Amino acid sequence: MSATETAIASAEAHSAHNYHPLPVVVASAEGAWMTDVEGRRYLDLLAGYSALNFGHGNRRLIDAAKAQLERVTLTSRAFHHDRFADFCTRLAELCSMEMVLPMNTGAEAVETAVKTARKWGYRVKGVPDGMAKIIVASDNFHGRTTTIISFSTDPEARADYGPYTPGFEIVPYGDLTALREAMTENTVAVLIEPIQGEAGVLVPPAGYLPGVRELTRERNVLFIADEIQSGLGRTGKTFACEHEGVVPDMYVLGKALGGGVVPVSAVVSSADILGVFKPGEHGSTFGGNPLACAVALEVIAMLRTGEYQERAAELGDHLHRELGLLAGGGAVEAVRGRGLWAGVDIAPALGTGREISERLMEERVLVKDTHGSTIRIAPPLVISKEDLDWGLDRLRTVLSS
Incomplete structure (x- = not known):
């Protein structure tokens, strides 16, 4: 078995099944990117359900923690x-x-x-x-x-x-x-x-x-x-x-x-x-x-300082404009949200939210489903516009296929 398969099999055998995680095993992360145990990089568009608003391994936060640990x-x-x-x-x-x-x-x-x-x-x-x-x-x-x-x-x-x-x-x-x-x-x-x-x-x-x-x-x-x-x-x-x-x-x-x-x-x-x-x-x-x-x-x-709020507002406007272009085209039924936070209702004919999340994972983008056909997009507020656009391009690829 691969390193990923081994880790997942062990987790399935020894932990209660109160979650249904995507089949990716993260080993390290920085900013808006995560790397799995086999070296594959993924764009994180979930940010720990907003726990990671400031990104993975934020230097200021890690330094504050290290100083206090001592x-x-x-x-x-x-x-x-x-x-x-x-x-x-x-x-x-x-x-x-x-x-x-x-x-x-x-x-x-x-x-x-x-x-x-x-x-x-x-x-x-x-x-x-x-x-x-x-x-x-x-x-x-x-x-x-x-x-x-x-x-x-x-x-x-x-x-x-x-x-x-x-x-x-x-x-x-x-x-x-x-x-x-x-x-x-x-x-x-x-x-x-x-x-x-x-x-x-x-x-x-x-x-x-x-x-x-x-x-x-x-x-x-x-x-x-x-x-x-x-x-x-x-x-x-x-x-x-x-x-x-x-x-x-x-x-x-x-x-x-x-x-x-x-x-x-x-x-x-x-x-x-x-x-x-x-x-x-x-x-x-x-x-x-x-x-x-x-x-x-x-x-x-x-x-x-207000800079993170401003960034979420600016990139959020861009996110919702791009997602809005997908709505009404048959693949996306509705888009909701505010700032860097969106719920995207996928047309049931294309698959469940879980299935779309799995296809996005294959494209190296991580999101999570909720309530059947909806996927949530909530990247770290530190994500670059270029990386956000890259992730949205992968979403278009999945929906068009």
Whole structure:
């Protein structure tokens, strides 16, 4: 067997099959390119679902990690460390908020947001104990913990994991009327993705996010924006909410916050909201550890200049122009997205999203499918226009064949 076949066979034999990866085995990566165990190079148009916004092996992030590795990597939150205050301060400033509660993974941050909203509802809004309701959108993807899949509408994520956690109401994404009708005196929060990534990079109708903001403010309900995939430069703004001039009550962040180096997530909000926590009521041994803070501080510094957001906006316009030319020609049924993020619906006659992803892999381009016939394109923000065009040419080749 080849090195690739050997590695895949071993993985299949000794790891749970909770993923269905493409049959490529990556050994090294730099920028927007990855190299497999047999020396073949591939253009990465997925960027770790936005975790790698700044590319593979970004020198600034690697240097920050190396420097911190030589000093201290973990203290637990039992003690202070010298990177924690700066991390919380700089991230709060980036979000125009006041307080940060750091965690590790995106799902942990969503769970933290749920707990925050419920506690705020009981302690501040005055909802009767055990009656708090959180409204979410259909086709959402916020993670795969037991609580989160309880309000998923994806059978693959939800089936066989009951009994499910109560306290959530699901309404159609983009439907303000349904949202208004679902609100009661016991509603404590609305939790939505400003752009639904896993659902196929679905952008809500114009006016939806401002409508959510207005409704939540009127009804004394928290607006929680899950910007784990959409935030930190991906859409051409620091946050996707900015495209409609909206500031939520709470940001949920992850993925790119760790620069593809370490897992870092956070809930960012006001002191009135995150101030509901007292010592011992929520925590994480690794949340806000020195190594994570060092890398995240460099990520925040890179975003403060605005250059990565500008690059995502400029290259994103080019990406969507080129993909738009493919739509309506029979091979592509629809293109959606914002910035360097696109969902491309392939005509079913040409194959499933998985099959198109496999054909692109043969052309040395890596993407990933979702929901049957859709492929997602989300390259690192550092990709060159020439490399992006090369990848798009390979997509045209696959679709025309």
